Amino acid sequence: MVKIADIREPSTSVNILAKIVSLREAKSSRNGSESIYHYGILGDETGTIQFTAWSFPSSVREGDIVELRNCSARIYNDRIRITVGSGSEVVLMPEGKMEVKRTYEERAIKDLKTSDPYVTVTGVITGVSSRETEIKGEKVTLYSGFIDDGTARVRISSFGVPLKEGLRASLRGARVTEFNGRLSLTVGRQTEILEASEPEIQMSRNHLIWEVTSPVGNVSFSGIPVFVGERSGIVTKCSECGRFTDAEGCRDHPDAEKVMDLSCYFTLEDGTGSMSCYLEGDTLKEFLGFSGDLNSADPVEIHQLVVKSLECIPVRVTGDLSIRNESMRMRVHSIGKITDMEISQELLEGD
Numbered sequence: 001m002v003k004i005a006d007i008r009e010p011s012t013s014v015n016i017l018a019k020i021v022s023l024r025e026a027k028s029s030r031n032g033s034e035s036i037y038h039y040g041i042l043g044d045e046t047g048t049i050q051f052t053a054w055s056f057p058s059s060v061r062e063g064d065i066v067e068l069r070n071c072s073a074r075i076y077n078d079r080i081r082i083t084v085g086s087g088s089e090v091v092l093m094p095e096g097k098m099e100v101k102r103t104y105e106e107r108a109i110k111d112l113k114t115s116d117p118y119v120t121v122t123g124v125i126t127g128v129s130s131r132e133t134e135i136k137g138e139k140v141t142l143y144s145g146f147i148d149d150g151t152a153r154v155r156i157s158s159f160g161v162p163l164k165e166g167l168r169a170s171l172r173g174a175r176v177t178e179f180n181g182r183l184s185l186t187v188g189r190q191t192e193i194l195e196a197s198e199p200e201i202q203m204s205r206n207h208l209i210w211e212v213t214s215p216v217g218n219v220s221f222s223g224i225p226v227f228v229g230e231r232s233g234i235v236t237k238c239s240e241c242g243r244f245t246d247a248e249g250c251r252d253h254p255d256a257e258k259v260m261d262l263s264c265y266f267t268l269e270d271g272t273g274s275m276s277c278y279l280e281g282d283t284l285k286e287f288l289g290f291s292g293d294l295n296s297a298d299p300v301e302i303h304q305l306v307v308k309s310l311e312c313i314p315v316r317v318t319g320d321l322s323i324r325n326e327s328m329r330m331r332v333h334s335i336g337k338i339t340d341m342e343i344s345q346e347l348l349e350g351d
Helices: 281-288 299-310 340-350
Strands: 011-030 033-044 046-052 065-076 077-083 089-092 116-135 138-148 154-159 170-177 180-186 192-195 219-227 231-240 257-269 274-280 316-326 327-337
Touching: 011 281, 033 154, 046 180, 077 138, 116 154, 219 299, 219 327, 231 299, 257 281, 274 281, 274 316, 281 299, 281 327
Parallel strands: 046 077, 154 180, 274 327
Antiparallel strands: 011 033, 011 065, 033 046, 065 077, 065 089, 116 138, 116 170, 138 154, 170 180, 170 192, 219 257, 219 316, 231 257, 257 274, 316 327
C-alpha cells in the first residue's frame, strides 16, 4: 500500500488505504449515451488527493475507509489525481478508522481552483447572514457571506461555525467547491478562522483577462468591447422570477405580467485575451444615459444606442465571473468609460 504523500508521479498500478473525505456523483455524456461517475477527495494520515471513479460501489459513503486496488494515478489540471476504473477493486473496511492529515495551500482568491481541495485564504468577511437548516437529521445554523482579499471575492458557507461581519481573517483549511459555474469556500468544523494580523487589505482588483482563470467575483478588467450582441436592447422579463420571456410569456409563471428592461451582451478584449460580458437593468440605463419610457421606445433605436455607446469604446467593467460551456463569462454590475491612455498604461503595468 502506498501513502498519499508518496503519490507524486503518474502510475498505472496504485494500491492505497484511504478515507473518503468527500464523495459526489455526476453525469457524463459520451457518444450519445449518458453514464454516472463519482468524484471527490481521498485522505490518509499523510495528506489528501482528488479522485474520479468510473466504477464505484453504491454501498460506499462519505467518511468510509476503503482499500483501493489496481487504480491509476494521472495528471489532471497540473495535479496528480487517482482514477478508479473498471479494472479497479474497492473494498470497504467497516471497522477501519483513520485520522486524515489535511494539506492547506495559501492562495489568492483569484487563483482558487477545485484542484486544490483545501486552502488557506486571507481577506475581509462581509455580507454575513444566517439561517437554520437540517443535515442528516441534525439542525445546524448555516452562515453565509463573502470574503474579499483585494484580488477577488468569493462566497463562503459555514456550517455551525459563526462568521463575523467585517473581520479581517485567515480561513485555514477551507474547502474549495464549485456550483453553477462559480467557486465558493466551505467552512467546516476542522477549518480555523483566525483574525489576520496583516496590514489592511487594499481592495484593488483590476486584472488582465489572461490572469484570471477561475470563476470568482467582484473582479475588474479594462478593455474594448469589440462585438455587441444582436439581441442587445429592449427585452421582456417575468415580473415574478425576472427571467427573460418570449411571446408566450414565462414558462414557470404563465399568468405573470411581462415587464420591459434593457440588456446587452458584448465581447471584451484587452490585448491579452477576451471574455463575454452581460449587462442589464439600471446599470446599463445609467451607462447609456437613458431615462425614457421603454414601453414607448423604438427597439431599433435602442439597439443602435447600445452599439454606439459600447462598441470600440474603452471601458472598465467590474462583476462576477462564471464558467459556461468551458468559457468565462462576466455578469457586469459596474461599467465606466476610460481613455485609451489609461488602458494602455494598465496593460504596461500588467507586464
